[in-house]
Amino acid sequence: MHIFDRLKQMLHGLNSPDPQNAATATGTPNVTATTSDQAPMVNHTEALILVHHLDATGHELQAPDMIAGYVGDEIHLPAVNITGYHLVNINGLTRWFTKPQAQIVLTYERQAGQPVWAYAYDIDQRQLIGLPTMTRGPLGTAYQVMAPTVAGFKLLRSVGDLTGEYTTTSKTVLFFYRNQNWHQTDLSTGYVQIRQLTPVFPNPGATSTTYLTTLQPGSVYKTYLRVQLNDGDTWYNIGDNQWIPETQVQLTNGNQLLLKLPRGYRTRDAHQVQQTGIVSFVPGKQVHTYLEPYGRYLTTVTHGEKVILTERLVDDNRVVWYRIQNRGYLPGRYLTDLDPADSLF
Template identity: 70%
Template sequence: MSFLDRLKGMLHALNSTEASTETTAASTEEAAPRAITAQRADTLATNQTEALILVHHLDQAGNTLQPADMIAGTIGEEIHLPAVSIAGYHLVNIDGLTRWFTKPQASITLTYERQAGQPVWMYAYDIDRRELIGRPTMYRGKLGTPYEVSAPTVAGFKLLRSVGDVTGEYTTTSKTVLFFYRNENWQQTDLSTGFIQINHETAVYPYPGATTTNYLTKLQPGSTYKTYMRVRLVTHETWYAIGDDQWIPETHLQLTTGDQLLLKLPAGYRVQNQRPVRQTGIVSFVPGKQVHTYIEPYGRYLATVTHGDQVNLIERLADDNGVVWYCLQDQGYLPGRYLTQLDPPFA
């Protein structure tokens, strides 16, 4: 091979090596990752571009509760929502709120829920026995929404009337509705007091119209009792109450003045055997009822004590009419016939 041929071969090899090196370098440069500069999405440069946000106040149905508020600022400036209070509502959701102004125009929607109104209470009431029938019922609802209270059906009773607004709207004030009932077997009642005298031996019954009783004691002819209620049944029978759940049919009695039950004021009397005592006693009158005490024997009324009460006795006296009186601690005088279970029995 001549020298020229060898020189051409060397130059060709050199050119091939350089081309390969350049190609490799170019490939390496293309494959090398480019540097990425991280930018905080929540960091905005403040500029002088004006921005405006409308704040809408809506209820949960999308109705406008009050005119929209406008908040003005510049891009990148922090947003400050105005303090808003809408009577009868409370805020439940905010939509579209950002920390900064991000564009020239935007909107924020505040959604409010209607507050709960005060409850409406319903009571069923026995007008004659003056007691509740069953448990009270509570109605609840949003402020301004309507309500309607229905009278419950009560077994054995008939509805007479209602007191209170059975229809209306829930407000910031609670309401009460009363439904008054009467025993369906009762036609008419009279709550006035009086006295009755037994005509002939009779049992005491637990309710008007009863035919059986668990009371063992029978009332004797000639005995007199105070009555607190008279009931006329739909069967036209009339019954008298002499105590709680203690009734006598009209056919076994007659009305009287009850004078024999009242203390007779003597023209004059002398106290005999007056002495201090330290005893207790139980008031014995009519179950569930009260009896008067007196400022002094045969004097004016002072207070009342209830059948079954335990009282402290501090003085005992008798007068020349044979009436025994006891002085109750801080409660005046009471005839001894209204006291039982004295402890100790003798003082």
């Protein structure tokens, strides 16, 4: 039922001498109405009502509507729909024309726009730091998102519109940060070989550790992140919160480790494919490809890039690898939207 039909029922109840016929108005705008016990006599006196459409500050949202009739006639309000606004109050509404000139004032409130969400990410550890924040305001009004201050981190860049207007669609802004003591990082650097007895530290630059593990000389470890600190020291990450200083290692191609593995480790379930996929990493960043699974770096591919896949294999750890045409191997976890679709294993 249209809003004005419901209002007409309300007014009918107000004009009825029987209070039991009064209509409830739950969910309808506030109405200030002129009421009487019965309709005035139709006397053929011409009557005109101006219907004003105002916002909360009293400004006209559109030209007034004119309703013409005769004193005693029933009033029929026009259907009104003002984009971005909803009706909150009606003043001066009557069921009938009661005098030659009158006015009805409809007051509208600006609808709320969809929210703008802001997220703060550690770009190196690829994790959320701090709680997401949300801003919201009236539809069509301006917004401005400010980068939050995160203790111990420095802002690198943002992705998304920092300014704009609230619309009917929600928006997202991503802020990327780096540890303030880190000067430069390199994701997944390959393998290192331990030179001498080496303790494992909880973070780059640490001078003490609670880890009981000591790495043995000659042992080889896969590294996942290399960090150069502001003081020039370089550290390697070999697992969750496990770091070793560059002074204790030397780079290696990992052949010592690979030769100890069964030959099938690198070739199990290998077969040719004709597929495409989308690289999924960190927006605006690149991920390394490998000359062979767990081998040396070959090149990089960019987040969001569409690539052609020519080979698929699964190692003994059930890690899926794909060969990208002329660009080396990439773990399957960095690929989405495979066409044709493929199962994980």
